[in-house]
Amino acid sequence: ALEKALADPPYGHGLDAAQSANAQLVSEVLMATRAQDINGVVAGLAEDSRDVLLKYIYHGLARPAGFNCGVLLSWHERVVEAGGLGSIVRVMSDRKTI
Protein backbone atom coordinates (compact mmCIF):
# COMPACT_ATOMS: atom_id res chain seq x y z
CA ALA A 1 0.00 0.00 0.00
CA LEU A 2 2.86 2.35 0.80
CA GLU A 3 4.40 1.88 -2.65
CA LYS A 4 1.15 2.94 -4.32
CA ALA A 5 0.92 6.06 -2.16
CA LEU A 6 4.53 7.02 -2.89
CA ALA A 7 4.35 6.43 -6.63
CA ASP A 8 3.96 9.52 -8.84
CA PRO A 9 3.84 12.35 -6.28
CA PRO A 10 2.27 15.67 -7.37
CA TYR A 11 5.33 17.82 -8.03
CA GLY A 12 5.05 21.48 -8.89
CA HIS A 13 3.63 24.74 -7.64
CA GLY A 14 -0.01 25.64 -7.22
CA LEU A 15 -0.98 22.07 -6.39
CA ASP A 16 -1.52 22.65 -2.67
CA ALA A 17 -4.72 20.66 -2.37
CA ALA A 18 -3.28 17.62 -4.15
CA GLN A 19 -0.05 17.84 -2.19
CA SER A 20 -1.72 18.07 1.21
CA ALA A 21 -4.21 15.32 0.34
CA ASN A 22 -1.37 13.04 -0.75
CA ALA A 23 0.62 13.89 2.38
CA GLN A 24 -2.36 13.03 4.61
CA LEU A 25 -2.74 9.72 2.78
CA VAL A 26 0.91 8.82 3.26
CA SER A 27 0.77 9.80 6.92
CA GLU A 28 -2.29 7.55 7.43
CA VAL A 29 -0.42 4.61 5.93
CA LEU A 30 2.59 5.35 8.15
CA MET A 31 0.47 5.47 11.27
CA ALA A 32 -1.33 2.26 10.35
CA THR A 33 1.80 0.08 10.20
CA ARG A 34 2.84 -1.44 13.51
CA ALA A 35 6.18 -0.61 15.10
CA GLN A 36 7.73 -4.00 14.40
CA ASP A 37 6.74 -3.93 10.73
CA ILE A 38 8.44 -0.61 9.96
CA ASN A 39 11.84 -2.21 9.34
CA GLY A 40 10.41 -4.72 6.88
CA VAL A 41 8.46 -2.11 4.94
CA VAL A 42 11.46 0.21 4.64
CA ALA A 43 13.69 -2.64 3.50
CA GLY A 44 11.19 -3.50 0.78
CA LEU A 45 11.16 -0.02 -0.74
CA ALA A 46 13.15 0.93 -3.81
CA GLU A 47 15.67 3.75 -3.45
CA ASP A 48 13.54 6.33 -5.26
CA SER A 49 10.47 5.54 -3.18
CA ARG A 50 12.59 5.81 -0.05
CA ASP A 51 13.63 9.33 -1.02
CA VAL A 52 10.02 10.29 -1.72
CA LEU A 53 9.00 8.81 1.63
CA LEU A 54 11.66 10.89 3.37
CA LYS A 55 10.32 13.99 1.60
CA TYR A 56 6.86 13.24 2.92
CA ILE A 57 8.26 12.72 6.42
CA TYR A 58 9.92 16.12 6.38
CA HIS A 59 6.75 17.63 4.90
CA GLY A 60 4.80 16.25 7.85
CA LEU A 61 7.40 17.29 10.42
CA ALA A 62 7.19 20.86 9.16
CA ARG A 63 3.49 20.94 10.05
CA PRO A 64 3.25 19.57 13.60
CA ALA A 65 -0.31 20.78 13.91
CA GLY A 66 -1.65 18.40 11.30
CA PHE A 67 0.65 15.38 11.60
CA ASN A 68 1.71 12.95 14.33
CA CYS A 69 5.35 13.83 14.94
CA GLY A 70 6.15 10.83 17.12
CA VAL A 71 5.29 8.35 14.36
CA LEU A 72 7.08 10.45 11.75
CA LEU A 73 10.22 10.65 13.88
CA SER A 74 10.39 6.88 14.38
CA TRP A 75 9.93 6.33 10.62
CA HIS A 76 12.61 8.98 9.96
CA GLU A 77 15.10 7.04 12.06
CA ARG A 78 14.50 3.80 10.15
CA VAL A 79 14.53 5.38 6.71
CA VAL A 80 17.81 7.20 7.40
CA GLU A 81 19.28 3.96 8.73
CA ALA A 82 18.43 2.30 5.42
CA GLY A 83 19.17 5.21 3.09
CA GLY A 84 22.05 6.90 4.87
CA LEU A 85 22.84 10.60 5.01
CA GLY A 86 22.71 10.74 1.21
CA SER A 87 18.94 10.43 1.24
CA ILE A 88 18.67 13.50 3.49
CA VAL A 89 20.98 15.45 1.17
CA ARG A 90 18.85 14.41 -1.79
CA VAL A 91 15.73 15.72 -0.04
CA MET A 92 17.45 19.05 0.66
CA SER A 93 18.86 19.54 -2.81
CA ASP A 94 15.84 18.49 -4.86
CA ARG A 95 13.97 21.52 -6.20
CA LYS A 96 10.76 19.61 -6.72
CA THR A 97 8.40 20.09 -3.77
CA ILE A 98 5.98 17.28 -3.04
Place this chain on the structure above:
Amino acid sequence: MSNTLRPYLSAVRSSLTAALCLENFASQIVEKHNVPEVEAGNTKEVLLKPLIVSRNENEQVLIEGSINSVRVSIRIKQADDIERILAHKFTRFLMMRAENFVILRRVPIKGYDISFLVTNFHTEQMYKHKLVDFIIEFMEEVDKEISEMKLSLNARARIVAETYLSQFV
Protein backbone atom coordinates in the same frame (compact mmCIF):
# COMPACT_ATOMS: atom_id res chain seq x y z
CA MET B 1 5.60 12.10 25.46
CA SER B 2 9.21 12.00 26.58
CA ASN B 3 9.74 8.90 24.44
CA THR B 4 9.83 11.19 21.42
CA LEU B 5 12.93 12.95 22.77
CA ARG B 6 15.42 10.34 21.61
CA PRO B 7 14.09 10.00 18.02
CA TYR B 8 13.73 13.80 17.86
CA LEU B 9 17.38 14.34 18.80
CA SER B 10 18.58 11.58 16.49
CA ALA B 11 16.56 13.06 13.61
CA VAL B 12 18.08 16.49 14.30
CA ARG B 13 21.53 14.92 14.53
CA SER B 14 21.27 13.12 11.19
CA SER B 15 19.71 16.11 9.39
CA LEU B 16 22.39 18.40 10.81
CA THR B 17 25.23 16.06 9.86
CA ALA B 18 23.85 15.87 6.33
CA ALA B 19 23.49 19.67 6.09
CA LEU B 20 26.99 20.34 7.40
CA CYS B 21 28.75 19.37 4.16
CA LEU B 22 30.24 22.77 3.43
CA GLU B 23 32.88 24.00 1.04
CA ASN B 24 34.40 27.37 0.31
CA PHE B 25 32.37 29.46 -2.12
CA ALA B 26 33.39 32.99 -3.06
CA SER B 27 30.61 35.45 -3.72
CA GLN B 28 29.47 35.42 -7.35
CA ILE B 29 28.20 38.99 -7.15
CA VAL B 30 31.13 40.95 -5.77
CA GLU B 31 34.71 40.08 -6.56
CA LYS B 32 36.95 38.93 -3.73
CA HIS B 33 34.03 38.79 -1.27
CA ASN B 34 33.18 35.65 0.68
CA VAL B 35 29.81 35.70 2.43
CA PRO B 36 27.75 32.97 4.11
CA GLU B 37 25.26 32.32 1.33
CA VAL B 38 22.43 31.35 3.65
CA GLU B 39 22.60 34.84 5.16
CA ALA B 40 23.02 36.78 1.92
CA GLY B 41 20.48 34.81 -0.07
CA ASN B 42 21.40 36.46 -3.35
CA THR B 43 22.38 33.45 -5.43
CA LYS B 44 19.42 31.10 -5.36
CA GLU B 45 21.17 28.12 -6.89
CA VAL B 46 23.45 27.51 -3.90
CA LEU B 47 20.66 27.46 -1.34
CA LEU B 48 19.22 24.14 -0.20
CA LYS B 49 15.67 23.45 0.88
CA PRO B 50 15.13 24.28 4.57
CA LEU B 51 14.30 21.30 6.77
CA ILE B 52 12.10 21.54 9.83
CA VAL B 53 12.24 18.81 12.46
CA SER B 54 9.63 19.18 15.15
CA ARG B 55 8.77 17.20 18.22
CA ASN B 56 5.45 18.98 18.77
CA GLU B 57 4.09 22.46 18.14
CA ASN B 58 6.28 24.10 20.78
CA GLU B 59 9.62 22.49 19.96
CA GLN B 60 11.08 22.86 16.51
CA VAL B 61 14.42 23.03 14.79
CA LEU B 62 14.83 24.80 11.45
CA ILE B 63 17.90 23.82 9.43
CA GLU B 64 18.64 26.07 6.44
CA GLY B 65 21.59 24.88 4.41
CA SER B 66 23.62 26.25 1.55
CA ILE B 67 26.91 25.54 -0.12
CA ASN B 68 29.09 27.29 2.43
CA SER B 69 26.94 27.87 5.51
CA VAL B 70 24.17 26.39 7.63
CA ARG B 71 21.76 28.24 9.87
CA VAL B 72 20.21 26.22 12.70
CA SER B 73 17.34 27.85 14.60
CA ILE B 74 15.85 26.31 17.71
CA ARG B 75 12.48 26.97 19.31
CA ILE B 76 12.67 26.13 23.01
CA LYS B 77 9.70 24.69 24.88
CA GLN B 78 8.11 27.45 26.98
CA ALA B 79 5.07 26.30 28.89
CA ASP B 80 4.09 29.44 30.82
CA ASP B 81 4.98 33.11 31.29
CA ILE B 82 7.80 32.50 33.78
CA GLU B 83 9.48 30.05 31.40
CA ARG B 84 9.03 32.51 28.53
CA ILE B 85 10.81 35.25 30.49
CA LEU B 86 13.55 32.86 31.66
CA ALA B 87 14.14 31.51 28.16
CA HIS B 88 14.24 35.01 26.73
CA LYS B 89 16.77 36.20 29.34
CA PHE B 90 18.89 33.08 28.99
CA THR B 91 19.10 33.27 25.20
CA ARG B 92 19.76 37.02 25.38
CA PHE B 93 22.65 36.36 27.78
CA LEU B 94 24.15 33.86 25.34
CA MET B 95 23.56 35.97 22.24
CA MET B 96 25.19 39.04 23.72
CA ARG B 97 28.36 36.95 24.13
CA ALA B 98 28.08 35.50 20.64
CA GLU B 99 31.69 36.37 19.75
CA ASN B 100 33.00 33.93 22.30
CA PHE B 101 30.64 31.25 21.04
CA VAL B 102 31.87 31.66 17.45
CA ILE B 103 28.97 29.80 15.86
CA LEU B 104 26.16 31.68 17.59
CA ARG B 105 24.09 34.27 15.76
CA ARG B 106 23.43 37.58 17.56
CA VAL B 107 19.79 37.71 16.52
CA PRO B 108 17.48 34.70 16.29
CA ILE B 109 15.40 34.05 13.23
CA LYS B 110 11.78 35.23 13.52
CA GLY B 111 9.67 32.59 15.20
CA TYR B 112 12.61 30.91 16.93
CA ASP B 113 14.50 31.52 20.15
CA ILE B 114 18.14 31.07 19.24
CA SER B 115 20.07 30.64 16.00
CA PHE B 116 23.47 29.24 15.09
CA LEU B 117 25.40 30.08 11.95
CA VAL B 118 28.08 27.58 10.94
CA THR B 119 30.26 28.43 7.94
CA ASN B 120 32.80 26.38 5.99
CA PHE B 121 35.59 28.17 7.87
CA HIS B 122 34.22 26.81 11.14
CA THR B 123 33.99 23.28 9.78
CA GLU B 124 37.56 23.56 8.54
CA GLN B 125 38.84 24.53 11.96
CA MET B 126 36.58 22.42 14.15
CA TYR B 127 35.45 18.79 13.99
CA LYS B 128 32.06 18.44 12.30
CA HIS B 129 30.87 15.67 14.59
CA LYS B 130 31.84 17.77 17.61
CA LEU B 131 29.85 20.72 16.27
CA VAL B 132 26.80 18.51 15.87
CA ASP B 133 27.37 17.08 19.37
CA PHE B 134 27.55 20.59 20.75
CA ILE B 135 24.27 21.67 19.21
CA ILE B 136 22.45 18.52 20.32
CA GLU B 137 23.87 18.85 23.84
CA PHE B 138 22.79 22.48 23.85
CA MET B 139 19.24 21.47 23.00
CA GLU B 140 19.18 18.92 25.83
CA GLU B 141 20.78 21.22 28.39
CA VAL B 142 18.73 24.32 27.77
CA ASP B 143 15.50 22.63 28.86
CA LYS B 144 17.19 21.41 32.04
CA GLU B 145 18.67 24.84 32.74
CA ILE B 146 15.35 26.60 32.37
CA SER B 147 13.49 24.24 34.69
CA GLU B 148 16.36 24.49 37.19
CA MET B 149 16.18 28.30 37.04
CA LYS B 150 12.42 28.18 37.52
CA LEU B 151 12.75 25.96 40.60
CA SER B 152 15.39 28.17 42.19
CA LEU B 153 13.32 31.25 41.35
CA ASN B 154 10.28 29.82 43.09
CA ALA B 155 12.33 28.72 46.10
CA ARG B 156 13.93 32.14 46.45
CA ALA B 157 10.58 33.91 46.12
CA ARG B 158 9.07 31.67 48.81
CA ILE B 159 11.93 32.32 51.22
CA VAL B 160 11.78 36.06 50.65
CA ALA B 161 8.01 36.15 51.11
CA GLU B 162 8.23 34.07 54.31
CA THR B 163 10.90 36.22 55.92
CA TYR B 164 9.12 39.40 54.92
CA LEU B 165 5.69 38.37 56.08
CA SER B 166 6.98 36.78 59.30
CA GLN B 167 7.46 40.25 60.72
CA PHE B 168 3.73 40.78 60.60
CA VAL B 169 2.83 37.53 62.37
